[in-house]
Amino acid sequence: MILYENNSARLLNIIKWGNNPFKKFVSTSEIKEELDFVKSREGLINRIKTIVKEDRNFILPVIGEVGSGKTHLYWALKNSLYYYNTFYISLESVYKKFFYNIYSEFIEKLEIAPLKFVVNQLCENWGALERKYGFFQVVDIEKIKKTAINQLSAKYSEIEPEILKDAITGITTHQLDPYKKIEAERWLLGKLLDAKELSILNITHDLHKGKNAYVLLRLFIENSKLGTILFIDDFEKIVGISNPQDDLVEEVFDPSWLYGAERSPNDIASEKIFSKITQLQNIDGLRVIITLKSIDSLEQIKKKYQDIDSELLPPIKEPIFLENFSEEDIFELYKSTMRNFFNNIECNEFTKEFENNYFPLNSTILKNVFRQAHGNPRVIIKTLIRIFNEIIEDEEDLETILKNYENLTTN
Amino acid sequence: MSDPDNTILFDSVKGIQLEGEFEGSIITRCKDDNNSIIFSDNLKISNSEGIFIVNGFRVGFELDYNKKSAFSRKIEAQWYEDFESIEYSILISEDIMQIYGEGQFSDAYPYTLNKLNTATLYFDDYGHKINHLDFFKGEMLKNPIALVGNGVIVADRVVIDERIDPVFYDCLIVGRDENENLSVSFEPYMNVKKSLTHVKYIIILGIEELKL
Numbered sequence: 001m002i003l004y005e006n007n008s009a010r011l012l013n014i015i016k017w018g019n020n021p022f023k024k025f026v027s028t029s030e031i032k033e034e035l036d037f038v039k040s041r042e043g044l045i046n047r048i049k050t051i052v053k054e055d056r057n058f059i060l061p062v063i064g065e066v067g068s069g070k071t072h073l074y075w076a077l078k079n080s081l082y083y084y085n086t087f088y089i090s091l092e093s094v095y096k097k098f099f100y101n102i103y104s105e106f107i108e109k110l111e112i113a114p115l116k117f118v119v120n121q122l123c124e125n126w127g128a129l130e131r132k133y134g135f136f137q138v139v140d141i142e143k144i145k146k147t148a149i150n151q152l153s154a155k156y157s158e159i160e161p162e163i164l165k166d167a168i169t170g171i172t173t174h175q176l177d178p179y180k181k182i183e184a185e186r187w188l189l190g191k192l193l194d195a196k197e198l199s200i201l202n203i204t205h206d207l208h209k210g211k212n213a214y215v216l217l218r219l220f221i222e223n224s225k226l227g228t229i230l231f232i233d234d235f236e237k238i239v240g241i242s243n244p245q246d247d248l249v250e251e252v253f254d255p256s257w258l259y260g261a262e263r264s265p266n267d268i269a270s271e272k273i274f275s276k277i278t279q280l281q282n283i284d285g286l287r288v289i290i291t292l293k294s295i296d297s298l299e300q301i302k303k304k305y306q307d308i309d310s311e312l313l314p315p316i317k318e319p320i321f322l323e324n325f326s327e328e329d330i331f332e333l334y335k336s337t338m339r340n341f342f343n344n345i346e347c348n349e350f351t352k353e354f355e356n357n358y359f360p361l362n363s364t365i366l367k368n369v370f371r372q373a374h375g376n377p378r379v380i381i382k383t384l385i386r387i388f389n390e391i392i393e394d395e396e397d398l399e400t401i402l403k404n405y406e407n408l409t410t411n
Numbered sequence: 412m413s414d415p416d417n418t419i420l421f422d423s424v425k426g427i428q429l430e431g432e433f434e435g436s437i438i439t440r441c442k443d444d445n446n447s448i449i450f451s452d453n454l455k456i457s458n459s460e461g462i463f464i465v466n467g468f469r470v471g472f473e474l475d476y477n478k479k480s481a482f483s484r485k486i487e488a489q490w491y492e493d494f495e496s497i498e499y500s501i502l503i504s505e506d507i508m509q510i511y512g513e514g515q516f517s518d519a520y521p522y523t524l525n526k527l528n529t530a531t532l533y534f535d536d537y538g539h540k541i542n543h544l545d546f547f548k549g550e551m552l553k554n555p556i557a558l559v560g561n562g563v564i565v566a567d568r569v570v571i572d573e574r575i576d577p578v579f580y581d582c583l584i585v586g587r588d589e590n591e592n593l594s595v596s597f598e599p600y601m602n603v604k605k606s607l608t609h610v611k612y613i614i615i616l617g618i619e620e621l622k623l
Contacts, residue, residue, distance in 0.1 A: 129512055131436065131452065131508070131512070132468075132621055132622075133450040133451055133452060133466070133467060133468035133621075134435060134436035134437055134450055134451055134452035134453075135436055135450050135508075135511075135565060136450070136468075136554065136616070136621050137512065138618065138621045138622050140622070178522070
């Protein structure tokens with residue numbers, strides 16, 4: 001039996017087995033981010049929290065350069081605003097079937113129990129829980145549907161009556177008709193339904209079609225007890241789509257042959273998405289946070305709003321800037337990542353042991369990494385991954401590897 | 412769960428008589444041969460004119476060609492000038508009704524049997540006995556009303572278990588305690604052993620009659 005008394009050697013051994021404490025340098029909406037924001041960014045989170053609490057409808061731009069942690073911000077917000085349903089979309093992935101994709105994300109993050117609660121609440125508002133003779137709930141679905149249409153038709157006047165009727169039928173059937181509940185639940189969850197299932201439900205289309213998903217999204221957000229935050233990452237893609245092509249670039253296929261010289265397919269696509277985003281602003285209680293890489297993109301977006309409708313501008317808030325790390329932040333990042341690593345390998349005793357000497361690295365290396373990355377979090381993490389990979393893979397001893405990085409000069 | 416916020420509007424035993432107009436979920440127990448109960452969302456008590464109910468629902472037993480059978484009937488508007496015909500009227504608190512309502516709206520039992528017309532599930536009276544419990548063994552019936560001992564049970568559903576005893580789910584129980592004080596409680600389920608308790612009747616309310 002080997003007894004390790006030397007914790008440094010033990011830790012080094014564990015790392016050399018191929019365990020890199022720094023694993024990913026890109027945050028995604030799919031994989032939950034375990035690390036909290038560094039302390040210097042807590043003020044930013046608090047500012048966003050205040051805006052979210054004070055306002056029900058707004059667009060809040062967050063500006064930060066590539067790798068500054070914009071997607072990480074989504075997780076930080078999701079963790080701290082846990083009493084809001086915060087969901088993420090990237091314009092690239094919801095380019096087609098815009099409302100349907102947003103609805104799917106919304107439902108996935110909301111989860112089934114709160115969804116059932118909202119459906120119940122809606123039916124209650126439409127008189128489903130009315131007690132006959134003070135005691136008995138007698139379900140009269142047709143009467144409830146009629147009440148719902150009367151209540152909603154004025155507010156949803158821009159929606160085609162057929163679409164509104166489908167939404168009301170889906171909701172009331174799910175809540176009040178036990179024999180069709182399974183089909184209605186599939187419809188509510190946005191599954192593809194065949195003609196037979198649709199006819200059982202007495203519904204014309206499933207949620208893939210037209211504005212059905214938009215109506216449900218609006219109904220659920222407006223009636224949800226939880227507030228809703230939509231986080232749209234890389235929002236400037238909407239500008240990118242519509243940016244004019246460089247005239248000097250020779251194209252084998254000129255779209256103007258098919259679509260005319262005035263409007264390219266990109267322009268049309270961009271306009272469509274933009275118009276759909278403006279429709280989202282009609283949803284009462286939907287707070288939108290967009291991320292952008294530069295202030296120029298924000299100006300272009302504002303101009304686009306102005307061109308369409310100047311009334312759409314007021315809900316756009318003053319931007320919040322996501323600054324690069326300060327020097328203290330890299331130490332905090334290192335410590336918290338190592339703490340998580342020690343926890344994952346079930347060696348929590350290392351946390352105290354290496355808290356201040358940053359083993360296997362040291363403070364000089366961390367400072368050098370910070371300087372070389374100019375404080376950009378992604379570059380910092382990438383460099384740390386590279387150093388640990390060298391520790392794992394190189395046959396040279398730790399001291400030699402570290403010496404290379406201690407002598408690192410800023411480019 | 413019991414709630415002291417229930418309001419006793421009229422109690423012939425304790426001499427309680429609140430004058431005024433009341434709205435909410437009100438159970439009125441009648442002092443008649445039919446052991447009838449009135450459900451209503453309103454009730455007016457006037458010392459000079461008696462008790463007035465509009466749009467109530469009366470449930471009980473009546474003699475029909477020497478045979479007792481369950482009935483449920485809508486009351487358009489009725490004065491009970493003689494206080495002697497009413498045992499008590501109690502307004503059930505909204506908190507209890509909310510919990511009761513959640514049970515009624517539960518989707519956990521989609522295959523509960525709804526009867527179209529009001530009928531007797533069980534009845535035990537001098538010379539008259541009806542027992543359909545065995546027929547419904549293992550089934551779940553919606554909207555049972557029962558008179559057990561001196562208490563009224565209004566439940567969302569009743570299941571007849573393997574011993575052919577009724578088990579009431581999500582039920583309101585109105586009865587008197589040892590000091591003859593009226594009390595209301597809500598129980599998620601209540602097992603009634605008909606061999607041990609004095610079950611006077613169990614009526615299943617017809618859904619069509621409730622819709623009237």
